[in-house]
Amino acid sequence: MKTGRVFSGARPTGRQHLGNYLGAIKNYVALQDDYDCLYCIVDLHALTTLDEFEDLRQNCAEMALDWLAAGIEPAETIIFVQSQVPQVTELHTILSMFTPLGKLTDLPTFKEKVAQHPHNVNYGLVGYPVLMTADITLYRAGIVPVGVDQASHLEFAREIVRTFNYRTRSQALIEPQMKNTEFPKVLGTDGVQKMSKSLNNDIELAATPEVTLQRVMSMVTDPQRARRTDPGRPEVCNVFTLHQTFSPAEAPSIERECRAAGIGCVDCKKILSQNINAGLAPFRARRAELAQNSRLVWDILDEGARRARVLADATLQDVKAAVGLP
Numbered sequence: 001m002k003t004g005r006v007f008s009g010a011r012p013t014g015r016q017h018l019g020n021y022l023g024a025i026k027n028y029v030a031l032q033d034d035y036d037c038l039y040c041i042v043d044l045h046a047l048t049t050l051d052e053f054e055d056l057r058q059n060c061a062e063m064a065l066d067w068l069a070a071g072i073e074p075a076e077t078i079i080f081v082q083s084q085v086p087q088v089t090e091l092h093t094i095l096s097m098f099t100p101l102g103k104l105t106d107l108p109t110f111k112e113k114v115a116q117h118p119h120n121v122n123y124g125l126v127g128y129p130v131l132m133t134a135d136i137t138l139y140r141a142g143i144v145p146v147g148v149d150q151a152s153h154l155e156f157a158r159e160i161v162r163t164f165n166y167r168t169r170s171q172a173l174i175e176p177q178m179k180n181t182e183f184p185k186v187l188g189t190d191g192v193q194k195m196s197k198s199l200n201n202d203i204e205l206a207a208t209p210e211v212t213l214q215r216v217m218s219m220v221t222d223p224q225r226a227r228r229t230d231p232g233r234p235e236v237c238n239v240f241t242l243h244q245t246f247s248p249a250e251a252p253s254i255e256r257e258c259r260a261a262g263i264g265c266v267d268c269k270k271i272l273s274q275n276i277n278a279g280l281a282p283f284r285a286r287r288a289e290l291a292q293n294s295r296l297v298w299d300i301l302d303e304g305a306r307r308a309r310v311l312a313d314a315t316l317q318d319v320k321a322a323v324g325l326p
Helices: 018-031 043-047 056-070 087-096 101-106 108-116 128-137 148-168 209-217 238-246 251-259 265-291 296-323
Strands: 005-010 036-041 078-081 143-146 177-180
Touching (some): 078 296, 087 128, 101 108, 128 148, 143 148, 148 296
Parallel strands (some): 143 177
8 A cells, every 4th residue: 555655856867876776766666665656857957057968868768777677667656757747847937936036046055056067057057946846746746755965955845835835825735745765875986976977986787797897996995005914994995885785795794804904905896896796687687678679768758757747737727726827
């Protein structure tokens, strides 16, 4: 028995990496057991910071392939591309009338984006949180899974909903609730920055075993361990962090051996690479099977969008009635 409706969206970054999987996709798959889920590839959001657009459609397809291969079931879960449900832009416009500009420009996330993209501070970037609110409320999602670092984003969406319902004297929109989840911060191969394709410090889920080995062998370990005979510190080693996920049975002995200098970083990385490849083998086989039919992914996304539009129409009808629009 499903106990509510969940919505989550992610920007289309193409092929997904270990950080994406451990931080979000793994949780997406698990939530399907208890909730009616909608998972959206937010391509309109991506436009706010893109300078080049030719890869956007392909990136959507690649992300969807990874989601499906990881275990998202389109028969029970609605998976779709944001722009294929145009009602979201109409709701975004209406909600923008209830959102003070000053609050948008004061958000720390907006200031961060301005610092990152000073040459491209556009109207869409300012209104990003309003579009995010439209994403969630359009499908009457009562639950949004968020990590601690994302809680402020959802709280702002809740404020917009409360303002809209109060000023229109209606209950047209559902105020979403946070579902706190463990979204671990997965460091990249550099051991410093969060894993990211743009930083070239990622390990792709769909990489070949050879490429996976190459990327793992490039990982930075304990910076204070200069020689093979030096004792290691697993608690500061990113390789050991991944061992805890991909080598759960071996992790305790690896930790002991590392601290006693009984195992070196090279051997530690080789074990991790083997276990990552073994753990991802079913995913990679499933992905390769799905990719053989070039139209299949878009058929699934198109059907998901059709189902999403049915939900969107009902919400938009109530919203328009609340503000007096025909």
